[in-house]
Amino acid sequence: MVQTANRNKAESALGELLSGNKRYQQGALQKCVFNQQAFISGKSGQAPPAIVLSCSDSRVPPEMVLDQGLGDIFVIRVAGNVLDNNVLASMLYALTHLGSRLVIVMGHSKCGACNAAQGAYIQSQSGGGQSKGVDPVSQLLAPIIDTCGHLARNAGNTGGDLKNSIPVEAIVEQNSIATATSVFQALQQNLSGNEILGEIVVAAGKYDLDDGTVKVLKRWPAKAPRSALQKNLPKLVLLGVGAIVIGVKAFKSIR
Numbered sequence: 001m002v003q004t005a006n007r008n009k010a011e012s013a014l015g016e017l018l019s020g021n022k023r024y025q026q027g028a029l030q031k032c033v034f035n036q037q038a039f040i041s042g043k044s045g046q047a048p049p050a051i052v053l054s055c056s057d058s059r060v061p062p063e064m065v066l067d068q069g070l071g072d073i074f075v076i077r078v079a080g081n082v083l084d085n086n087v088l089a090s091m092l093y094a095l096t097h098l099g100s101r102l103v104i105v106m107g108h109s110k111c112g113a114c115n116a117a118q119g120a121y122i123q124s125q126s127g128g129g130q131s132k133g134v135d136p137v138s139q140l141l142a143p144i145i146d147t148c149g150h151l152a153r154n155a156g157n158t159g160g161d162l163k164n165s166i167p168v169e170a171i172v173e174q175n176s177i178a179t180a181t182s183v184f185q186a187l188q189q190n191l192s193g194n195e196i197l198g199e200i201v202v203a204a205g206k207y208d209l210d211d212g213t214v215k216v217l218k219r220w221p222a223k224a225p226r227s228a229l230q231k232n233l234p235k236l237v238l239l240g241v242g243a244i245v246i247g248v249k250a251f252k253s254i255r
């Protein structure tokens with residue numbers, strides 16, 4: 001991605017989602033309510049700045065936990081928030097036709113899909129047969145089971161007490177990051193040469209069922225670009241301090 005591109009829309013969308021999550025934590029939803037104006041403007045089209053890929057878990061509705069209303073977010077939900085061609089095609093549609101610029105993958109604590117993947121991986125490692133079958137559930141879990149394997153190898157554990165070395169919460173976080181990494185790579189391939197590629201921010205996040213917080217685990221590009229004011233703030237402060245020192249000295253010299 002081009003680092004100098006304008007990602008203001010994506011950055012402000014991310015800020016808005018995190019602000020919405022703060023309102024949710026405080027029990028002060030503002031946007032996740034029926035809004036007549038949004039309903040009427042929705043008749044003539046949509047322009048959601050953000051795409052949210054989340055798990056289908058009934059406890060994690062993105063519109064509610066991020067306090068967003070009609071037309072605000074383009075939501076794709078699938079158990080385990082994994083990426084496949086249908087999910088990618090939906091993202092590409094929103095990016096190229098609706099003007100979305102932020103893609104956030106939102107995993108969540110205590111995820112049943114991650115729990116099932118952990119079980120399937122442990123079973124495969126304990127001689128219980130293959131971890132990946134051809135049935136629909138196994139196919140859905142396959143990328144999460146791969147993540148379990150990476151985590152187990154990183155923990156230096158290919159046997160023993162796997163349940164402790166790859167806890168579900170670690171799988172949840174790594175799965176969100178792995179999915180977002182795949183999204184980032186797929187967008188680079190599919191939008192190669194398209195100028196909007198430089199305007200997109202991809203983020204991996206996690207919703208915590210215990211306290212209702214959404215935190216960003218990783219993002220591409222890594223950090224929001226600093227504004228000209230932020231960049232020059234240290235110089236301006238130094239100049240200001242210098243001016244005060246000179247002023248005080250001049251004041252003392254004329255006394």
Ligand SMILES: [Zn+2]
Pocket residue numbers: 055056057079080108110111112113114
């Ligand atoms: Zn889940």
